[in-house]
Amino acid sequence: MKTLRRNRQRGAALLAAMLTVALVATLATAGLWQQWRSVEVEAAERARAQASWILTGALDWARLILREDARSGGADHLAEPWAVPLEEARLSTFLAADRDAGTAGTDAENVFLSGDIVDLQSRLNINNLVEGGRISAPGAQAFQRLFELLGLPGNELETMVENLRQAADLATDTATSQQAPLMPQTTRQLGWIGLSPETVAALQPHVTVLPARTPVNLNTASAQVIYAAVPGITLAEAQQLVAARDASPFRTLADAAKVLEAREQGLGTGLAGVASRFFEIRGRLRLDQTVIEERSLVRRDGLNVRTLQRERAVLDATPMAAQELSR
Structure with missing residues (x-):
């Protein structure tokens, strides 16, 4: 024991x-x-x-x-x-x-x-679409040309423009709807104004x-952006502008107008x-x-x-x- x-x-x-x-x-x-x-x-x-x-x-x-x-x-x-x-x-x-x-x-x-x-x-600047609380016709036409060139849905452009106008009203305290979206600060936030992720990804470089x-x-600018911003020109003419500026940069708009010749009136839209x-x-x-x-x-x-x-x-x-x- x-x-x-x-x-x-x-x-x-x-x-x-x-x-x-x-x-x-x-x-x-x-x-x-x-x-x-x-x-x-x-x-x-x-x-x-x-x-x-x-x-x-x-x-x-x-x-x-x-x-x-x-x-x-x-x-x-x-x-x-x-x-x-x-x-x-x-x-x-x-x-x-x-x-x-x-x-x-x-x-x-x-x-x-x-x-x-x-x-x-x-x-292209998204804020060019709205001027003084109203949709800017030249800006809307530029984005329409870009959407068509990239093959993006036109209905998304219409939604984006309207939502952007409402967002601008909200930013200036003149919005009439409580559902107005917020104004995007970067291109990654373009979904706020009605664009799909696929459309945002396609637009970001432009x-x-x-x-x-x-x-x-x-x-x-790229040829695609120039084509969208300058009304009345073709994509080939935009590419011609890019080739001309690579050889000798444009010092004034008149230099670019010389390349476009008869199409120079498109440069006067601002x-x-x-x-x-x-x-x-x-x-x-x-x-x-x-x-x-x-x-x-x-x-x-x-x-x-x-x-x-x-x-x-x-x-x-x-x-x-x-x-x-x-x-």
Whole structure:
């Protein structure tokens, strides 16, 4: 009996020791996890702050380029410095590093920056459809030509125009219906005014949403957009305009009129021009498996380049890297 009792006591002591070890291991693991989590949160916050600084610097740099371009005045075209995209490059190449110390082994060696500036007046402006609370006939005709060219449903255009008029009334507190839709701020929100996802996807390369009525820049627009914006011309004539401007950018509308010859009256509708005020600045920062993209809408009035909108998204770089390797 004594031997049995002693064995039981030893077993209980061993069980208590095992429970104590398990408890200590659990507490140690929890402590390590909390410490690891704190380090990861701090690292993510630091990376977020650094990315914000870098992308803000890139935005300021792009605004400076547009400001310097404004000093020369005249037309805006794709042969100007602002239109040259920044291919992906190491951040260290933009830094004035000490020649002796170098930048090897620093974070800048693992960070890549790219971006470009897009002329938003190379597209049809959704807000050209409404003027003074009424549907603009020239704007509606331009969008009708674009819808027909892209093979999009005409009934969706009618719905979009009417909903856009109601949204404009709502924005000015003159709406008579409580069901008036909200005014879209980006092309991704065109579904708010009655367009299907398929139609929105087809329109996105050709349209934009700007806070003011704008003409299409003949120096930067595609042949499809030029065809839609300039009444009375054919798609072939629009392509002829594109070929002519690529050889020599249009300095004035008169230069474009010389190419169109007898069709030049279509340029007098106010929907075409050769200069731009609204641009989209796109920046892309890649760090390891994380990609941060930022898009900014800027308005240039003389030498004043003002940021109107900024939006940022975080992406996973792994699928992008796999896609590059498969090419």
